[in-house]
Amino acid sequence: MGVFDDLVGQERAAATLRRAAAAGADLLAGGRGTGMTHAWLFTGPPGSGREEAARAFTAALFCPDQGCGHCDMCHQVEVGSHPDLEIVRPQGLSYGIKDTRRLILRAAGAPTLGRWRVVLFEDADRATEGASNALLKAIEEPPPKTVWLLCAPSPDDMMITIRSRCRLVTLVTPPTAAVAHVLATRENVPPAMAEFAARAAQGHIDRARRLALDAEARARREAVLSIPRSLTGVGECVMAAERLVKTAEDEAAAVTAVLNESEITELRQAYGEGSTGKGLNRGLIRGGAGALKDLEDRQKSRATRTKRDVIDASLLDLVAFYRDVLAVQFGAHVELASEDRRADLDELARASTPEDTLRRIDAIMRCRRRLASNVSPQMAVESMTISLHRPRL
Template identity: 80%
Template sequence: MTVFDDLVGQDQAIAVLSRAAAAAGEVVAGGRGAGMTHAWLFTGPPGSGREDAARAFAAALLCPDGGCGHCDQCHQVLIGSHPDLESVRPEGLSYSVKQTRELILRAAGAPTQGRWRVILFEDADRATESAANALLKAIEEPPPRTVWLLCAPAPDDMMITIRSRCRLVNLTTPGTEAVAHVLATRHSVPWETARFAARAAQGHIGRARALALDEGVRARREAVLSIPRSLTGVGECVSAAERLVKTAEEEAAAATTALNESETSELRKLYGEGSSGKGLNRGLVRGGAGALKELEDRQKSRATRIKRDSLDAALLELVSFYRDVLAMQFAAAGVELANDDLRFDLDQLAKSSTPEETLRRIDAIMQCRERLAANVNPQMAVEAMMLALRP
């Protein structure tokens, strides 16, 4: 049992990281530690486990036994409470240069327990250009015993100067059987349900887990995949777009409302609102209004990110549906259908349209994703897509 056991279908990456962890142990003992470097870039498609691999590697670096998986050091890393691990996950649309500089200052400290100071930067591709330049300088001149673990979907998502200074660990999409095995053995999911979830999630481990364990997630998937057969006219296209955008807004509100209230309340207390006593008033002290405005901006950015991620997940579900239609139109032998449970709908659409029309619809969905990423009004972008999907 090691910290790497939870990485599904990543044997090659595990071998690289295990050797590096052993080399890191040699460095701590005063040796050369060939194979260990101060900056790593973890890449791979959504659901491949980039952050899980980086966190497992962090545990292996901080564990005296190279990531045994059962000591206090490993446990603290895996739950995010280890004093020598700085874990960063951008919540908004981007990660600013101010936030990056604050992170670099925190990274400059020496490890408290004598091994390594590890900075795990999830979604590092969200760093702005100025933030990436600041990050580059920190990676070029790292403090002793500081290790940067950056995560991004693909190497090209990072500045070439940052890529060239990092050792690349590329993760792949795990197979259906491997993901189903994890769901069945670790979460006691019945095999048929596990295999359905793994197939529908197309190797995305987190998505597969949610589909297997959460009835609400399965219901939302069914609602999205019912869209193609509902687009019988312009009015139906507009209604479908409204439902999709409204669902994304509701998910963003559900995920942020309570957190926003808590953050705002804590900040107001920090700046003295409600305090009493000599020299104090019950309003915010100087600087409080500016800090409150900055917090509100971050909260809006976070809500926008969650809404955009929710819409993007729905669009990817639609892409998988039309990809299956295309596979049936070409009678591609041996191609596993992600939505095999909807084979009747797939077959009906495959027979009533041409491969060229299916490709056009897939292009329309991908164009909608690009428009949303470019901050086009979601309702307008999704409506245009729905009209393009109409038979």
Template identity: 75%
Template sequence: MGVFDDLVGQERAVTVLSRAASAAAEAVAGGRGAGMTHAWLFTGPPGTGREEAARAFAAALLCPDGGCGHCDPCHQVLIGSHPDLEHVRPQGLSYGVKQTRELILRAAGAPTQGRWRVILFEDADRATESAQNAVLKAIEEPPPRTVWLLCSPAPDDMMITIRSRCRVVTLTTPSAAAVAHVLATRDSVPVPMAQFAARAAQGHVGRARALALDEGTRARREAVLAIPRSLTGVGECIAAAERLVKTAEEEAAAATAALNENETAELRKLYGEGSTGKGLNRGLVRGGAGALKELEDRQKSRATRIKRDSLDAALLELVSFYRDVLAMQFGAGVELANDDLRFDLDQVAKRSTAADTLKRVDAVLQCRDRLDANVNPQIAVEALMLSLR
């Protein structure tokens, strides 16, 4: 089983990457390596597998057999422990220029195993403008064996000067049938559940897997999709907004609590808290308080990002609901993402017009923009609920 086999519905991208991996192997052997370049940009809607494709390509570059999937280098890449792979995952809302310059210094080193030095930069669109400028300088004059793999939802999310120096690999949303097949064959999900999850996730492989395997994820989806029929008055709108924001906050807290505690304990230990012996005290040494404050800021930014991502996922569920309503109002013969809620969809479709539905979709998209602009989540979601009523 090769490293590209897990990419669902991405045959065209796999062909491009496989050829490039062969060219890279030729370059390592002293040949021309035509078709291989030093900078790549992986784009595609959420859930299409941008990071998975980049990681598979990294394995193919670092594997002596072009990504066999079972050797030590492939295994090391897939678990993130290969010495020649620098895997960057921005934890907060943005990725700053200081972090980027440190990354570039590490990227300048020669590969330890003689093949390539690979920088896999997930969510590269979160890099600030100054950080992207630093990346631009790095890919304009890269070391001979350094390869940059940048990932972003769309090419336009990156500076045009970066895009022009990268080879773009565009991933497409896989069909529900392809996603269901993967869930059934690789995750042993019963076929009816696999079909439901694939349809509800609308091609988002990770989301489909979560829906199929986690009852809590299914319960949260049901709670979000129950919102349209619950908005019978102003009070109900405010209550629905409060529940949505609270759920996002709880998810962020659950995802970060243990990690924050471990990071803080490690930093305090690093700066000498609790140490004993001559010349030592049990408090933080000089500089420890500043480092602790910097860590707390990063942790807060990470929690805000997770909360925002949770809210955004809920808003996309609402978009899918109204998309299905619109399809029913127009009599479109398309598969409904929320076919399991056909009665609710039918009731909303009968009580409103297509123009009303489009206004509601616009309201959801406007709420996403407001949250992205750092508007208070409670206020933004309350305004949305009143618009959906």
């Protein structure tokens, strides 16, 4: 299998990238390299595989056979150890100008192995305005063999001046059947479970994999989808909001705890804590306290981001649920992401109008916008659950 064979349901994008990789090889060989450019923007809905497509393209640029999938170059890209690949994963709420300037300096170096130097910037839409302006200058005047691969949900999430200088690769939501096939063939998931996970994840490949393989992930989804039925009064709305936010906090803490501890330990060791010998002491040497404070600030930002992402995933499950309610109300013959809760869908469809359902969907989307604007999660989610209970208020 080649590196592009792992891109589920992205045949058109894969064909474009194959041609560009061939053009890149031609350019290195002294040809014109028509079809290869130094800046790319990968866009698509969550779970469509933006980062996977960018990584596959990177492997194809490094690989002598343009992405065979089994050579050392392809393997190094897959595990992230290739010396000419710089992967940027913003873990906090944003990616600042200082980090971007350091990144640009690293990207300016010549390739170690002589082909390309690739910067794969995941979630590039998190770059601040200052960082985006610095990035624009780097993209406008890149070194001859540096390639920038930016990933964002949509072109509109990037500065117009940046996206105008990038070649756009648009990924689509993979079909349910394609995702289910991947789960069944690569993860040995039973067909019924694979179909359920693919349908519930709405084409989000990583989410489908978690639902298929992790019973706790399925339990969390079940808890979220039980919210509409539980909203029988204002008190129940407040309690439902508290449960949702508390679950997000617990999951974010679990995700970041181990990583935080290892980062702090490594930093303390780097600054000499516990060292012995002449001129050394068992505390942090000069500069260590400031570095530790900066690390703790970044970890807090990462924890906040993780919490928001967990809540947002729950909100998207609720949007899918009410979209399915709307489909039932109109008698539309479409695939339902919440088919496993068909009784709840039918009951709510009978007890409300399509206008009520649309107002409920609007309330969820408004909650997402408020969370993105740093509104207190508890307040934003409480307002949403009350609107779900009484959509016309």
